[in-house]
Amino acid sequence: MGQVNDLLNAKSVLSWDARVMMPRGGAETRAKQVATLSVLARDTLVADETRRLLDAAQAEIQSKDADSVEATVCAQVREALDYHDRIPAELIRRRTEMGSIGQEIWAEARAKDDFAMFAPLLADTVALNREMAEHIGYAEHPYDALMYRFEPGETVASLQPLFGRLREALRPLLQTVMSRTAPDVEFLRRPFPVDEQLAFGRTMAQRLGYDLDRGRLDTTVHPFEVSFTRNDVRITSRTNENWMPMCLFGCLHEAGHALYEQNCDPAFTRTPLATDLVGLYAVAGVSFGAHESQSRLFENHVGRSRAFWEANFGTARDAFPEQLADVDAEAFWRGVNRVAPGLIRVEADELSYDFHIMLRVDIEAGLIDGSLKVEDLPEIWNARIRQDLGLEVPNNRMGVLQDVHWSSGQIGTFCNYTIGNVMAGQLYEAATKDADVAAGVAAADYGPLLGWMVKNVHQHGRRYERNELLRRATGRTLDPEPYIAQLTQKYSEIYGI
Amino acid sequence: MGQVNDLLNAKSVLSWDARVMMPRGGAETRAKQVATLSVLARDTLVADETRRLLDAAQAEIQSKDADSVEATVCAQVREALDYHDRIPAELIRRRTEMGSIGQEIWAEARAKDDFAMFAPLLADTVALNREMAEHIGYAEHPYDALMYRFEPGETVASLQPLFGRLREALRPLLQTVMSRTAPDVEFLRRPFPVDEQLAFGRTMAQRLGYDLDRGRLDTTVHPFEVSFTRNDVRITSRTNENWMPMCLFGCLHEAGHALYEQNCDPAFTRTPLATDLVGLYAVAGVSFGAHESQSRLFENHVGRSRAFWEANFGTARDAFPEQLADVDAEAFWRGVNRVAPGLIRVEADELSYDFHIMLRVDIEAGLIDGSLKVEDLPEIWNARIRQDLGLEVPNNRMGVLQDVHWSSGQIGTFCNYTIGNVMAGQLYEAATKDADVAAGVAAADYGPLLGWMVKNVHQHGRRYERNELLRRATGRTLDPEPYIAQLTQKYSEIYGI
Known part of the structure; x- marks a missing residue:
């Protein structure tokens, strides 16, 4: 092994x-x-x-x-x-x-912008994945077999109530938010030199606890985190001179992933407890969703919190004295939390992101069980975007053709993003019940929070299945209520709801 | 395969x-x-x-x-x-x-500076390599079996006349050179910003024909070239702000290695003709010595030639207008060819380098056949340095303990440096008999020279054994005379002999 x-x-x-x-x-x-x-x-x-x-x-x-x-x-x-x-x-x-x-x-x-050109390949991909599902086996739905590799234990039956509850709670919240005045973000579009953005992102990632003696930060087109054992866990980000949150939150997101890998029990190094033997990938995180919970927790619950910027805005202003001369911590915090639903998943804000994911999961499950047909996808896609986000999709390039995933032959890879969000909320709620963690978070000292995550999540590597890990850490399996409550509270505060 | x-x-x-x-x-x-x-x-x-x-x-x-x-x-x-x-x-x-x-x-x-501390390990290394030699087998000398992995076909018997001839020719030349006034090198010690040194080294490497679409240049402590098939051949160099030749000639040397790999016949990709199956190393060059011939040829015969700097000094002055304001092409060429024998092999100039190599090969062969004892090495080392270079070795750190090689468990790795020098001279002589190559070299157009090397050396990968390659390219096997003649001519010119 x-x-x-x-x-x-x-x-x-x-x-x-x-x-x-x-x-x-x-x-x-x-x-x-x-x-x-x-x-x-x-x-x-x-x-x-x-x-x-x-x-x-x-x-x-x-x-x-x-x-x-x-x-x-x-x-x-x-x-x-x-x-x-x-x-x-x-x-x-x-x-x-x-x-x-x-x-x-x-x-x-x-x-x-030619969906008909892509459709035969997608139909073949669906057929092949359906065949794959039959070989893997499943109790209820063939899509369950495909999710097993990425999110073991998750099923269409378990996702339906979760997605239903998220839609029920987040759709009205998003609509209300969109009816209010958005915080100013123009200052984030000023020119921020890219090298200084990277240096600042690196500093903030270190402040979360990311250990650069066992990691490094580089730039790439599509940012990611990857580990070569816990002793070498690398992150990447990308920069846009005129949109500084891209690099910064890319760094925090990938640093969140990296913390999971860097803090796995050293005794698990080079064992199956740090190896996904089903997906054949060297990773200590127990599922893609569990991994995403850590990236989203450190990106959003920490990196987009008021306390974080009250403590760290001074560093930001030291790094960018001209660009942030007329900005304060409060305005910076509000700016990096602006909600602006768009057509492109990878650019989505925190509040609309799950709608992009749920759309894709529903489509994949429908394709695999035969209830949806490939040729109907553009229409289904555009109707859902209209219904969920109130946007018109002008072409398939901005719609059903935007993601690379289906061209890789893989189906079943999307649900982990929303599971990660939900799980982040649940773990954050449980962690902040601890008095030291709560006091730390209030004072922007994230050492106790990281300590709690190490103890309850990171160190275990792949030892416990995701729901068992959650049960041990929070007393229950996946539950969307903390996440919904946190989003409601934060965006009510920012948007004066 | x-x-x-x-x-x-x-x-x-x-x-x-x-x-x-x-x-x-x-x-x-x-x-x-x-x-x-x-x-x-x-x-x-x-x-x-x-x-x-x-x-x-x-x-x-x-x-x-x-x-x-x-x-x-x-x-x-x-x-x-x-x-x-x-x-x-x-x-x-x-x-x-x-x-x-x-x-x-x-x-x-x-x-x-404690040789006695290292001696037991070296004795064990010698014993283990002697054992290895017995398993590999040899006709005359056990050291031949150890050289087989790096320089197949080379033997103690074939090296002795080669080394004898080099000593005979180069020792008096070196002594005469040392008695003359050395060219000025103080301008090379001015501060040259390291990023600009790297950019200049990259430009010069490209001018030799190194293809950066199939390569990249980075910095490291001990520079090297490495290939991951002919389509990805990387070089490294190191910088010293106050000694600009280090980075520049590091780039040219490693680019010479890289040209060999980048120009192997594409049909040999992923075959044994681009794989050292004995040494278990993915390389297209047929021996370590053959590889070194290309690095030394492009570093020294091209990169340290008068014609090269007559053509390229303008680029150097554009890159370093202040540092080179009072320098001309002639002074630059003379400066980068200064002879200054020293104690450290990796810092040796062109004319004294072979003495460092011959010392090590003689010691290794003597240790392996038992004619030398480990405990006598410091004395033997220091006596040879005195005899060959006229220098006193003040301590073992600057002497017998300087190289990392013997601590790696390997013996038999040194001869390729001198074989590379000799082979570079021989190939350069043969190439410049071609009228186009000669005209190109005179006009600092190295395209025809590279073309000749591709045709006669690079494209063949590991198809022909080194001496067969040499025979096909030059009409004879390894011959030190062209190398000796070239050194004599160049240094006579620079030192007014």
Whole structure:
């Protein structure tokens, strides 16, 4: 399992390098190198030797509790073997091929605003994922099988009430907010030199607890966090000279992800408790949603809070004395929380983001169970955007063709964003019930909050399933009420509701 | 073989990253990831499946000439399998362990100037390498077996006349040079901002033909070149604000290495003709010495030539208008060719460098055949430096303890530097017999020279053994006379001999 972890970490290094450092000529042979590492990681995992060692290990630890580290590791390896055994190699090969041609077709279709050009590929992707779901198996809905790789335990049945409650609570809140006067953001559009933005983002990420001796910050087109064990956890951001929140909150978001990885129990290094053996990805976070909870918590609950800017605005003004000369902490805090629903998911504000996600999850589930047809997507998409956000979609480029995801051959990857938001709210509520955490948060000292997250979330790596982790940390499984209450409170304050 | 190449390239990416980008915390787990890739590359190479495929391939190509690409590839794979089969895995494990503890012991011994502290490790390293040599096998001298991995075909017997001739010719030349007035170099010690030095080095590397769309330049402590297929060939340099030649000639040297890799036949990508299956390293250059010939040729024959600076001094002065205000092309050319023998190999000038190498090779061969004893090394070292360079070695830190090499568990790695110098001279002489190349060189147009190198050296990758490559390119095997003649001519001109 150490070797599997090494191979997957090596693959992550090659992918980081490809996105951050690689000269453009390297793309073709790099793809082959990454593919070889993928194949060898899977081959090493499913090898007879693994099964032999696993049998021996399980025989040896029979006397241990089922929730001991040893028994958990063995159970997870067994589960991953079962998962991979169910998926024919030929299907993986077809999905890889589809992914490798898909991106180009999608990019051209999007550039030409031509949904009909993309539709056959999407139909094939749906058919292939449906086939994949049948092999993986499911109790109720084929989409459940596809979510398993990203958000194990989550099902269409569990998402429906969650999404219903979010729509019910957030739609009127968003409508009210949109009827009020928005805070000023013009000062955020002044020219902020990009190198200084990065330096400031780095400083703020460190202030959250991100350890640069075990990490680094670079720029890239599509920001991400990636770890090569807890000892090397890197983040990226992007800059816009005339929109300073992009770089800053990119840094805080990815630093939130990074904190999860940097604070996993060191004893779990190079073990299955820091390796996603189902998704074949070297990561300590237990699900994509759990991971997103940490990025959103540190980006939004911390980085967009009034207390944070009361404490840190001085640093911002030192970094940008001219740009922020006529701004104060209060105005800065209000500005970075402005709600402005738009058509593009990756640019969405905190309050409208979930509507983008719920739309995509509903469409994916409908495509997979056959209740929606590919050719109807533009109409469905545009109607939902009108209904949820009150916006007209002028073309498919700004609508159904905007995301890269479906061109990669993957379906089932979206729900974690909203689960992350909800989970962040729930964990934040539970953490701030602790007197030290609450006092720290009030005084913009986030050490106690990070300590609570390390103790209740980060250190456990992949030891507990997401809902079990939540139950241990908060006393209950996924619950949207804290998140809804927090959004309602913050935006009522900012918008004078 | 494609997989083996992918794994070795992945290992190279991880090593580049470790030396150029990695935060310090990542070192421990990165070493494990690199080790896993090494083990899997070797396992994949020596697997039964490889032997089965090789047998099948050899049966299939029986009708091909022995020097066809197909037959050459098969023969090389067979030779690599034979090599690895001869070395017990347990010995490799011991050498890896020795290397991993050795560096720390060496660093401490060097810091404390305590040879006795390092001596036991060196004795163990010698014993282990002697054991390795017995397994690898040799006709005359055990050191030949150790050089095989780096400079196949080279032997103690072939090096002795080469070294004898170099000493005979270069010692009096060096002595005469040292008796004359040295060119002024004070202007090279003015403050040159490091970012501008790097930009200038990048420009000059591009002027040699280095393709930055398939490469990149970074800074590091110990500069190197590394390739991840011909499509991604990276160089590094280092800067000293008060010694501008360091960065500049570092860039030209590594660019010379890079040209070899960037210009290998694209058809050889991911094949054994771009993979050192004996040394388990993804490289297209056929030997370490052949590789060094290209770095030294572009650094010295091109980059330190009068014609180069007559053509490029204007660019230098545009980059550094203040620092070079009172300097002209002639003075610049003379300055960057100043001879100043010193105690430290990595800082040696062109004319004294080979003496450092010959000393180390003679010591290694003597240690391996038992004619030298570890405890006598300081005395032997200091006597040779006195004899060859006329310098007194004040301590072992500046003498026998200066190099990292022996702490890595490796012996046999040094001769390629001098072979590279000699080979560069020989190839340069042959190339400039071509009228177009000669006209180009005279006019500082290096396109024809590079074209000749691509045609006669680079494109062939590892297809021909080094001496066969030399024979095809120059009509004869390794010959020091052109190199000696070129050094004599250049330094006679600069020093008015």
